[in-house]
Amino acid sequence: MRNVFPVLTVVAVILGIWYLACVPMNIKTALTNAERAGAEVSVAGAKERRDLSAMALAVANPAQWGDTLVQSKPRLPAPHQVAVELWQTTVEKKITSKRSLVFHGWITLSATLLGFAIGTAAGIMLAIGIVHSRAMDMSVMPWAIASQTIPVLAIAPMIIVVFNSIGIQGLIPKAIISAYLSFFPVVVGMVKGLRSPSAMQLDQMRTWGASAAQSFWTLRLPSSVPYLFTSLKIGIAASLVGAIVGELPTGAVRGLGARLLTGSYYGQTIQIWSALFATAILAACLVAIIGGVERVTLKKMGYGK
Known part of the structure; x- marks a missing residue:
C-alpha cells in the first residue's frame, strides 16, 4: 500500500486535470449544441464566441460544463469516453472484427x-x-x-x-x-x-x-x-x-x-x-x-x- 498510494495519487491528479481541460476545449461545441436545443447561453452568436477565449467562455457558461464531457466528437474526449471506447473495441468486439x-x-x-x-x-x-x-x-x-x-x-x-x-x-x-x-x-x-x-x-x-x-x-x-x-x-x-x-x-x-x-x-x-x-x-x-x-x-x- 505504501507504494500504491503515490501512484494512485498521481493518477487521480492527472484525471482531474484531464477532466478540467475538457471544459474549455469543448465549450464552444457545447454552446452551439445548447443554442440549437433552444437553451439560453450567456454568450450568443458565433462572432462573439470567436472573440472570447475558451477559458472565458467556460467561466461564463457553467451550465454547459456537463455537455463538454459527453460529446460524440469532442476536441478533447473525457477519460470515461476513452475508457468506454477501449472496453467496447477490445472486450465487446470479436478479435477478428475490423473494429477490434x-x-x-x-x-x-x-x-x-x-x-x-x-x-x-x-x-x-x-x-x-x-x-x-x-x-x-x-x-x-x-x-x-x-x-x-x-x-x-x-x-x-x-x-x-x-x-x-x-x-x-x-x-x-x-x-x-x-x-x-x-x-x-x-x-x-x-x-x-x-x-x-x-x-x-x-x-x-x-x-x-x-x-x-x-x-x-x-x-x-x-x-x-x-x-x-x-x-x-x-x-x-x-x-x-x-x-x-x-x-x-x-x-x-x-x-x-x-x-x-x-x-x-x-x-x-x-x-x-x-x-x-x-x-x-x-x-x-x-x-x-x-x-x-x-x-x-x-x-x-x-x-x-
Missing part, C-alpha cells in the same frame, strides 16, 4: 516484433564489430549516430516506396522501419556493456592465456547483459513507434496506425485517443515482459538477489 483494437494491435505487434528482432540482431553484431575493430569503431559508429538524426517520418515513405517498387509490401517494410529505430539503442548499450570490464579484468584474462574469443564469451558478453536488457526496453518501445509510423504513409487499413488515420479522417477523436492508449498499454506490456526476462536472467547469472 485486438485485431489491429496484433497487426502492429507482428511488425514490431519482427523489426525488433532484426534491429536487435543487427545492433548486437555491429556492437561486437565496433568493440573488436578500431576501423569499425571509427567508421560505423559515426554513421550509426548520424542515422538517428534523420526524422523517421521522412525516411518511412522512402522505405515504403523502395520496397513497393520491388514488389514487397505489408509486414516487411514496416519491420524495416521498426528495425531502423530499434537497432541504435542496442548498439549503444552493447558497446557500453562489452567495454564495461576493467583493464585489470582484461589483463587477468591475458595472464591466464585466454584468447580474444574466450575473453569475449567468458568476460565481455556476461558483463554486457545488464546493459543489453536496458537497451532492449528502449528498443522495443522504439520498434513499436516505428511500426505505427510505417503504417501511416501507406494509408493502411489495418493496425493501430490505421485506427489513428481513420480517426483523423473522420474527426473521431475518441477513436484516436483509444488507439493511443492501446498503443501505450501494448508498449507497457512489451517492456514488462522484457523486464521479467531480465530479472530471471540476471538472477540466474548472479546479479542481485
